[in-house]
Amino acid sequence: MxxxxxxxxxxxxxxxxxxxxxxxxxxxxxxxxxxxxxxxxxxxxxxxxxxxxxxxxxxxxxxxxxxxxxxxxxxxxxxxxxxxxxxxxxxxELLLPFPGWTLPGVTGAGGLQALVKGGMPVAGRRVVVAGSGPLLLAVAASVQAAGAKVAAIVEHRGTRELARFAGALALRHGAKLGQAATLAWRLRGVPYLRGATLVGATGDTRLRSVTLRRGTGDVSIDCDFLAAGFGLxxxxxxxxxxxxxxxxxxxxxxxxxxxxxxxxxxxxxxxxxxxxxxxxxxxxxxxxxxxxxxxxxxxxxxxxxxxxxxxxxxxRSFAPTNALRAMCQPTTIVCRCEDVTAARLTQHADWRNAKLQTRAGMGPCQGRVCGSACEFLYGWQAPAAQCPIFPASAATLxxxxxxxxxxxxxxxxxxxxxxxxxxxxxxx
Ligand SMILES: Cc1cc2nc3c(=O)[nH]c(=O)nc-3n(C[C@H](O)[C@H](O)[C@H](O)COP(=O)(O)OP(=O)(O)OC[C@H]3O[C@@H](n4cnc5c(N)ncnc54)[C@H](O)[C@@H]3O)c2cc1C
CATH class of the missing domain: 3.50.50.60 (FAD/NAD(P)-binding domain)
Known part of the structure; x- marks a missing residue:
C-alpha cells in the first residue's frame, strides 16, 4: 500500500x-x-x-x-x-490589522518565533509580544531564550477570564497547566499586562514603539520588535x-x-x-x-x-472578541499586498465585490491574510482557494x-x- x-x-x-x-x-x-x-x-x-x-x-x-x-x-x-x-x-496565524502593523519589525507572534528558530539574531533587542492565547507565552520564552529582552507580554483577555482558563486546565489538563507554569517561571520579571489591547505601532523606517490601552489609559512601550498573535x-x-x-x-x-x-x-x-x-x-x-x-x-x-x-x-477562552475590531481604523491597511485600507473595503457589501473593486486579496498571499481579517472584521466569508493554490512560476505551471x-x-x-x-x- x-x-x-x-x-x-x-x-x-x-x-x-x-x-x-x-x-x-x-x-x-x-x-x-x-x-x-x-x-x-x-x-x-x-x-x-x-x-x-x-x-x-x-x-x-x-x-x-x-x-x-x-x-x-x-x-x-x-x-x-x-x-x-x-x-x-x-x-x-490569524493576523488582525491595526495602525502600523505593516511597519518593518512587526510580525505575527509565531512568525517572530519562526524567524528566531531560523537563525535571525534578536540578542539584546526589545520585544513586545501581544494578542491573545497561550502561544504568546511560548513565543516570549523562545525569544527570551535567544537573548532578546521581552519588554512586555500583552494579553487581551482579562485576569478573571485567564483564571477561569487556568481552573479548567487544572481540572482536566493538568500537564498543560504544568507547561504554562514552567513558561511563566521562565518569564518571571517580564510585565504580563492582562486586559490590554493594541492601539497601534509607530516608527519611521521601522518599528520604534507600541501603544496599548488598558481601561481608559494608553501607555507606550519602546521596542524593536512587536510579535502580535490572535490565534490560528x-x-x-x-x-x-x-x-x-x-x-x-x-x-x-x-x-x-x-x-x-x-x-x-x-x-x-x-x-x-x-x-x-x-x-x-x-x-x-x-x-x-x-x-x-x-x-x-x-x-x-x-x-x-x-x-x-x-x-x-x-x-472558548481565547477566540478573538468583537472589541478587537476597534483596533482597525479607517486608514489602516487591511490588504497589505494591494495596499487597500479599511475605509475602501467598508464601501462594499461582501468579499467578492470588495475584491472586484479594490483588488483586495489579489496579491501574492491570495487573500490568506486579508481574507481571514475581513471575515473577522466584516463577517465576509473568504472565497475558496483558486488554482494554483499558492503562487507558482510560469515554468512550473x-x-x-x-x-x-x-x-x-x-x-x-x-x-x-x-x-x-x-x-x-x-x-x-
Ligand atoms: C507560526 C506558528 C507557530 C507556532 N508555534 C507553536 C509553539 O511554539 N508551540 C505550540 O504548542 N504550538 C505552536 N503552534 C501551533 C502549531 O500549529 C501546532 O501545535 C502543531 O505544529 C500543529 O501540527 P500540524 O502537523 O497539524 O501542523 P504544522 O506543524 O503546521 O505542519 C504542517 C506542515 O505542512 C506543510 N505544508 C502546508 N501546506 C503545504 C503544501 N501546499 N505543500 C507542502 N507542504 C505543506 C507546512 O510547511 C508544515 O510543515 C504554532 C503555529 C504557527 C502557525
Missing amino acids: NILILGAGPAGLMAAKAALGNGANVTLVEENHGVGGQIWRGESKLIDHPKLAFIGGARVVSRKGERSLLLETAGGGRTLAWERLIVCAGAR VPNTELGALLGCAIDGGRRIVVDGNQRTSVDDVWAAGECTGIGGVDKSMAEGRIAGLCASGAAPGATETGARSRAHDFGELLA AGAAPYADISANGSSMLSAGSVNHFGPDSVM
Missing part, C-alpha cells in the same frame, strides 16, 4: 510513523527543507527507513489530473501520483484542491477515522480544526492507521478526545517532470534527485 502524506509537522510525522508500522510505503512531502512543522521547526533529526521517502523543499500548488499533484521545487515543477493520501497541512486559522487549501468538504471555509471535514468526504483521502492536525500539538499527533496517528488498513484502538481515540476537549477550551512512480518503494524515489530519507528521533 502506498500512502502520500502532505505536510511533515506533528500530524504528518505521526501519520507516517503509524502507516510505516503497519507495513505501508510512505512518501512525505513538505514545503520546508526540514521536518517538524511549526512547533518542532528545525529540531527534528533525520533517520533512514527503507519504506519512507521524504521530498523536502516541495510545495503542492495544484492538481495534475485525477490522482496526481503538481509540486513546485527549486529544480522546477514536478508531478507526483498518489493512491492514498493524508492531508496534514497545519495552520497559519486552519490551512484548508489542499483539502479544497482535492475536493474535500470544508466546513464554512474553516476546516477540512473528517469522520471518526479522519477520513474526508473524498475516497482515499484522510486529513489530520490543525487543518481539521485548531487544537494544539496533542490533537495533531493523535489525529495523525489515527489517520496513518486507518489509511494503512488498521483500526484505531481506545488509546488513540481517547487521546484524540482529550485533545479535542483542550481545543474546545482554547476556542507550463511543464513538470514526474517523480518516480510512488508504487515503487521509498528507496527507488531517492533516484529522483531532491529526495532524502528522514525520521525525527522524537516520533519515529
Whole structure:
C-alpha cells in the first residue's frame, strides 16, 4: 500500500510513523527543507527507513489530473501520483490589522518565533509580544531564550477570564497547566499586562514603539520588535484542491477515522480544526492507521478526545472578541499586498465585490491574510482557494517532470534527485 502524506509537522510525522508500522510505503512531502512543522521547526533529526521517502523543499500548488499533484521545487515543477493520501497541512496565524502593523519589525507572534528558530539574531533587542492565547507565552520564552529582552507580554483577555482558563486546565489538563507554569517561571520579571489591547505601532523606517490601552489609559512601550498573535486559522487549501468538504471555509471535514468526504483521502492536525500539538499527533496517528488498513484502538481515540476537549477550551477562552475590531481604523491597511485600507473595503457589501473593486486579496498571499481579517472584521466569508493554490512560476505551471512512480518503494524515489530519507528521533 502506498500512502502520500502532505505536510511533515506533528500530524504528518505521526501519520507516517503509524502507516510505516503497519507495513505501508510512505512518501512525505513538505514545503520546508526540514521536518517538524511549526512547533518542532528545525529540531527534528533525520533517520533512514527503507519504506519512507521524504521530498523536502516541495510545495503542492495544484492538481495534475485525477490522482496526481503538481509540486513546485527549486529544480522546477514536478508531478507526483498518489493512491492514498493524508492531508496534514497545519495552520497559519490569524493576523488582525491595526495602525502600523505593516511597519518593518512587526510580525505575527509565531512568525517572530519562526524567524528566531531560523537563525535571525534578536540578542539584546526589545520585544513586545501581544494578542491573545497561550502561544504568546511560548513565543516570549523562545525569544527570551535567544537573548532578546521581552519588554512586555500583552494579553487581551482579562485576569478573571485567564483564571477561569487556568481552573479548567487544572481540572482536566493538568500537564498543560504544568507547561504554562514552567513558561511563566521562565518569564518571571517580564510585565504580563492582562486586559490590554493594541492601539497601534509607530516608527519611521521601522518599528520604534507600541501603544496599548488598558481601561481608559494608553501607555507606550519602546521596542524593536512587536510579535502580535490572535490565534490560528486552519490551512484548508489542499483539502479544497482535492475536493474535500470544508466546513464554512474553516476546516477540512473528517469522520471518526479522519477520513474526508473524498475516497482515499484522510486529513489530520490543525487543518481539521485548531487544537494544539496533542490533537495533531493523535489525529495523525489515527489517520496513518486507518489509511494503512488498521483500526484505531481506545488509546488513540481517547487521546484524540482529550485533545479535542483542550481545543474546545482554547476556542472558548481565547477566540478573538468583537472589541478587537476597534483596533482597525479607517486608514489602516487591511490588504497589505494591494495596499487597500479599511475605509475602501467598508464601501462594499461582501468579499467578492470588495475584491472586484479594490483588488483586495489579489496579491501574492491570495487573500490568506486579508481574507481571514475581513471575515473577522466584516463577517465576509473568504472565497475558496483558486488554482494554483499558492503562487507558482510560469515554468512550473507550463511543464513538470514526474517523480518516480510512488508504487515503487521509498528507496527507488531517492533516484529522483531532491529526495532524502528522514525520521525525527522524537516520533519515529
Ligand atoms: C507560526 C506558528 C507557530 C507556532 N508555534 C507553536 C509553539 O511554539 N508551540 C505550540 O504548542 N504550538 C505552536 N503552534 C501551533 C502549531 O500549529 C501546532 O501545535 C502543531 O505544529 C500543529 O501540527 P500540524 O502537523 O497539524 O501542523 P504544522 O506543524 O503546521 O505542519 C504542517 C506542515 O505542512 C506543510 N505544508 C502546508 N501546506 C503545504 C503544501 N501546499 N505543500 C507542502 N507542504 C505543506 C507546512 O510547511 C508544515 O510543515 C504554532 C503555529 C504557527 C502557525
